[in-house]
Amino acid sequence: MSTKAIVTSASPDLFPVLETVSKPCNSKNKIEKVVNWLGEVMDDEDENAAGLSAVQIGEPQRIFLARVKGYQWRVFINPEIISRSRYSAKRVEGCLSLPGVAVMVKRPKHIQLKFKREFDGPEEIENFSYKDSRVISHEMDHLEGRLLTHIRDEQDLKAVNNAHQKLKDRKARAKKRRKRQNSR
Ligand SMILES: [Zn+2]
Numbered sequence: 001m002s003t004k005a006i007v008t009s010a011s012p013d014l015f016p017v018l019e020t021v022s023k024p025c026n027s028k029n030k031i032e033k034v035v036n037w038l039g040e041v042m043d044d045e046d047e048n049a050a051g052l053s054a055v056q057i058g059e060p061q062r063i064f065l066a067r068v069k070g071y072q073w074r075v076f077i078n079p080e081i082i083s084r085s086r087y088s089a090k091r092v093e094g095c096l097s098l099p100g101v102a103v104m105v106k107r108p109k110h111i112q113l114k115f116k117r118e119f120d121g122p123e124e125i126e127n128f129s130y131k132d133s134r135v136i137s138h139e140m141d142h143l144e145g146r147l148l149t150h151i152r153d154e155q156d157l158k159a160v161n162n163a164h165q166k167l168k169d170r171k172a173r174a175k176k177r178r179k180r181q182n183s184r
Pocket residue numbers: 094095096097138142
């Protein structure tokens with residue numbers, strides 16, 4: 001049994017933490033604690049889980065674990081995306097904090113990330129591609145308080161705006177046509 005549990009949409013009183021921006025973590029003690037908690041929680045998770053951010057266990061610190069490049073789990077401390085490829089790919093994503101939610105998300109095919117593996121370790125820069133880029137981009141969103149449901153809402157809004165714009169364009173074209181006909 002782990003000390004911490006994953007905050008999900010099923011716990012509305014805890015949920016707001018997921019929408020906060022996580023803070024950089026510069027305390028050795030705190031980093032070790034959070035990494036241990038994350039590890040414990042992931043041990044209880046099924047092996048399809050690809051990543052977990054500290055904020056998802058109620059600790060809004062810029063730390064996450066991710067399964068990338070065939071590793072079991074890797075620790076990312078104070079990560080920062082340095083660059084994103086112009087090329088992107090769309091895939092359906094889920095989230096441990098949003099049971100039952102699946103959203104089609106566009107993510108860069110390649111990213112370059114700056115991070116630390118441990119408090120005393122050097123700053124590293126590494127490239128991640130395809131699925132790994134997606135997993136890390138998803139976790140980076142968590143650190144900004146951005147969830148799949150926000151992405152879905154943005155997409156819905158965009159679709160509505162596009163539909164409105166099309167209607168406006170159609171009306172404008174019809175008006176022009178009427179004007180032309182009247183002036184004949
Ligand atoms: Zn997630």
